[in-house]
Amino acid sequence: MLKPKQMSRAVIVGHKNILEETVDALHKANLFHIEDFNEDDSDLKIGKPFESGSEVSKKLVKIRSIASLLGVKDVAVEKQSPSEICSQLDSSLDKLDDELEILSEKKRVFETELKELGSSKKDILPFIGTDLDLDLYRGYESLAVFAGHVKEDIGPSVSQLTSSYELYYDQHSGVVVLFVSKDKAAEVSELLARVSFKELKVPNLSGIPSGLIADIEQKEADISKKIEAIDADIEALKLKYADFILASNEMLSIEVQKSEAPLRIATTESSFLIDGWLPTEQYAEMERTVNTATNGRAFVSPLEITKPDIKKVPIEYDNPKIVSPLQEIMNLYGRPTYKELDPSALIFITFPLLYGMILGDIGYALILLIMALAIKKIVSSDAVKPLMNILIYCQISTLFFGILYGEFLGFPLAAYHGQPGLLPGFDTIDLLATPFPGEVIGFPLHRSHLVMTFIVATVFVGLLHLNLGYAVGFINEKRKHGISAAIFEKGSWFVVQFGILLTVLGYLEMLPIVAGIVVFLIGVVMLVKGEGVKGPIELPSLLSNSLSYTRIIAVGLSSISIASTVNLIAFDMIWPPGSPIGGMTIFAIVVFLFGHALNTALSIIAPGLHALRLQYVEFFGKFYEGGGRKYDPFGYIRKYTEEK
Amino acid sequence: MVTETVTMMDPAGLQAIGAALAVGLTGFASAYAEKEIGTAAIGAMAENESLFGKGLILTVIPETIVIFGLVVALLML
Numbered sequence: 001m002l003k004p005k006q007m008s009r010a011v012i013v014g015h016k017n018i019l020e021e022t023v024d025a026l027h028k029a030n031l032f033h034i035e036d037f038n039e040d041d042s043d044l045k046i047g048k049p050f051e052s053g054s055e056v057s058k059k060l061v062k063i064r065s066i067a068s069l070l071g072v073k074d075v076a077v078e079k080q081s082p083s084e085i086c087s088q089l090d091s092s093l094d095k096l097d098d099e100l101e102i103l104s105e106k107k108r109v110f111e112t113e114l115k116e117l118g119s120s121k122k123d124i125l126p127f128i129g130t131d132l133d134l135d136l137y138r139g140y141e142s143l144a145v146f147a148g149h150v151k152e153d154i155g156p157s158v159s160q161l162t163s164s165y166e167l168y169y170d171q172h173s174g175v176v177v178l179f180v181s182k183d184k185a186a187e188v189s190e191l192l193a194r195v196s197f198k199e200l201k202v203p204n205l206s207g208i209p210s211g212l213i214a215d216i217e218q219k220e221a222d223i224s225k226k227i228e229a230i231d232a233d234i235e236a237l238k239l240k241y242a243d244f245i246l247a248s249n250e251m252l253s254i255e256v257q258k259s260e261a262p263l264r265i266a267t268t269e270s271s272f273l274i275d276g277w278l279p280t281e282q283y284a285e286m287e288r289t290v291n292t293a294t295n296g297r298a299f300v301s302p303l304e305i306t307k308p309d310i311k312k313v314p315i316e317y318d319n320p321k322i323v324s325p326l327q328e329i330m331n332l333y334g335r336p337t338y339k340e341l342d343p344s345a346l347i348f349i350t351f352p353l354l355y356g357m358i359l360g361d362i363g364y365a366l367i368l369l370i371m372a373l374a375i376k377k378i379v380s381s382d383a384v385k386p387l388m389n390i391l392i393y394c395q396i397s398t399l400f401f402g403i404l405y406g407e408f409l410g411f412p413l414a415a416y417h418g419q420p421g422l423l424p425g426f427d428t429i430d431l432l433a434t435p436f437p438g439e440v441i442g443f444p445l446h447r448s449h450l451v452m453t454f455i456v457a458t459v460f461v462g463l464l465h466l467n468l469g470y471a472v473g474f475i476n477e478k479r480k481h482g483i484s485a486a487i488f489e490k491g492s493w494f495v496v497q498f499g500i501l502l503t504v505l506g507y508l509e510m511l512p513i514v515a516g517i518v519v520f521l522i523g524v525v526m527l528v529k530g531e532g533v534k535g536p537i538e539l540p541s542l543l544s545n546s547l548s549y550t551r552i553i554a555v556g557l558s559s560i561s562i563a564s565t566v567n568l569i570a571f572d573m574i575w576p577p578g579s580p581i582g583g584m585t586i587f588a589i590v591v592f593l594f595g596h597a598l599n600t601a602l603s604i605i606a607p608g609l610h611a612l613r614l615q616y617v618e619f620f621g622k623f624y625e626g627g628g629r630k631y632d633p634f635g636y637i638r639k640y641t642e643e644k
Numbered sequence: 645m646v647t648e649t650v651t652m653m654d655p656a657g658l659q660a661i662g663a664a665l666a667v668g669l670t671g672f673a674s675a676y677a678e679k680e681i682g683t684a685a686i687g688a689m690a691e692n693e694s695l696f697g698k699g700l701i702l703t704v705i706p707e708t709i710v711i712f713g714l715v716v717a718l719l720m721l
Binding site (some may be wrong): 332333451452455544548550551554555557558608611612616617 | 685697698699701705707708711712714715718719
């Protein structure tokens with residue numbers, strides 16, 4: 001806790017003919033963070049991947065393409081033994097590939113057919129209004145046929161030109177079919193051009209259009225059914241092979257990872273050299289594993305961690321399980337560096353605390369608590385679980401502050417100065433007068449009636465939090481640069497604050513004011529010595545940072561305002577108390593539910609972001625550097641296969 | 645003859661206007677700053693999705709301005 005795991009650097013050296021065994025053993029142990037080798041001027045060269053590699057990666061590509069084609073999802077399945085999969089891999093893979101190929105080929109053919117039918121249907125559709133046999137449109141010696149779209153009925157104007165004609169006009173679609181003798185064709189086409197005639201191509205089919213369309217629709221339905229049947233077959237294939245696909249994907253991925261390992265390793269003509277990191281406590285275990293796998297022919301030797309190397313040490317958190325969800329918040333900002341204090345355990349307390357102080361409502365706490373527990377149960381994703389755990393921690397704190405503030409969905413639980421509360425008979429107990437007129441501290445604490453008190457109180461909460469930050473900064477600095485640097489860089493802030501406190505006491509005429517000013521100036525001088533010119537420039541941040549904590553009350557009040565406005569609209573304006581139950585009651589309940597659903601969503605975002613920001617900007621700004629590398633051991637966490 | 649009428653503004657009203665200006669103007673300021681940061685954050689995220697967390701944090705930093713405005717408004721009322 002409070003410190004990343006202690007790491008050791010180790011080098012594994014051996015003859016090339018035991019490289020494969022060594023890599024196997026390391027992969028199985030899943031402990032060793034391999035430091036990738038970059039070729040330099042020395043005689044060391046990057047290794048060549050194992051021979052089996054290309055074959056395996058080909059298979060992997062195949063299985064992944066099948067998986068994406070079938071849409072196989074990551075689900076929990078029974079673990080299978082790799083040797084079994086290995087024995088049936090080739091045959092099953094080929095069989096699966098063939099079956100899938102046949103099915104998708106069939107599907108493709110049907111889909112093309114469907115497309116062709118669709119396009120001929122589109123061609124015939126305009127002629128359905130006139131519904132003449134399509135054979136009637138062609139094969140005349142003395143007749144000209146015009147078929148197409150027009151904007152208006154051309155009957156009257158054609159009749160002025162000639163009397164021997166046959167005209168079909170479908171007013172609905174604007175399609176016209178006109179038969180005239182050929183000697184009038186030129187004049188008619190001139191006339192048609194004036195009414196923006198757009199010619200239609202007569203489909204090369206015979207039969208009545210309506211009959212043809214019915215035929216096509218019948219065929220389309222048949223083909224759709226066939227495609228559905230194929231889809232069902234593919235789905236069945238997916239169900240049958242899902243376990244196999246997941247397991248073999250995992251197995252092949254592992255094989256590829258192993259066969260490509262030499263690309264990260266330094267080699268000479270006949271030997272190899274693996275450089276990397278591992279947690280110190282597991283050093284002996286790894287040494288033993290490598291020795292057993294190679295009969296003691298590979299040598300593991302520790303390497304001293306030099307000063308420039310400290311920045312490169314991969315970081316593995318070392319926190320109790322209950323704190324571990326907060327590591328996600330750390331990762332979002334950046335892992336701690338090796339010599340730095342890991343603040344996960346601190347924000348495990350401060351983050352939910354600030355969140356609870358902001359939200360502080362029993363109703364929302366219960367809703368969000370149930371929601372988080374349900375999501376945690378339903379969703380098995382590893383990414384969601386820590387977030388839900390953080391939400392649960394926050395809601396526990398919110399529940400505590402909700403009881404302290406006596407709030408339930410924006411309603412006050414206790415009566416306050418004559419205004420009734422939600423619980424009959426529960427009256428506010430006055431405990432302590434404050435310097436602010438009209439504000440009395442009691443139980444429960446009515447935030448909206450204690451604004452000034454809360455503004456002052458939250459600034460003090462801020463000062464406590466900031467000083468915790470300076471204290472951690474002091475420890476970090478001491479570890480990195482020694483005690484004197486720590487005193488000047490971080491200790492000076494305590495002196496400055498103490499000076500300000502004494503000055504305030506002096507102002508209140510409890511002390512000579514000079515004492516405070518002297519202490520303050522000593523603090524500033526120390527700060528200049530510790531941090532240079534930058535120090536005094538940062539002095540005002542003491543004020544702005546601590547005032548920033550007033551957001552605890554400000555955001556809290558805005559949440560109360562939204563909630564009580566919803567309550568007011570629902571149960572005062574739409575359905576006033578005392579009025580009969582009716583349609584308005586339902587409306588009021590709908591407004592109530594929607595309003596609070598909205599505010600529940602806001603209750604995650606607003607207090608969450610603000611509590612997070614207070615950690616990241618105000619708190620971390622005092623001590624945290626971050627930017628550590630993730631400890632990523634060479635290995636694989638098996639989900640679908642199990643090694644015997 | 646011209647009579648001069650003296651109009652008095654209600655002090656409570658002026659107080660309310662002051663509070664409204666405090667919240668409103670700081671709200672604008674926060675929004676303007678967040679707009680600039682937000683655009684840049686989205687741009688950075690398009691390049692590298694893992695920057696979401698940092699982008700989010702940077703985007704809410706100017707929120708302090710409006711929080712101060714809100715606190716001042718609360719002090720006025």
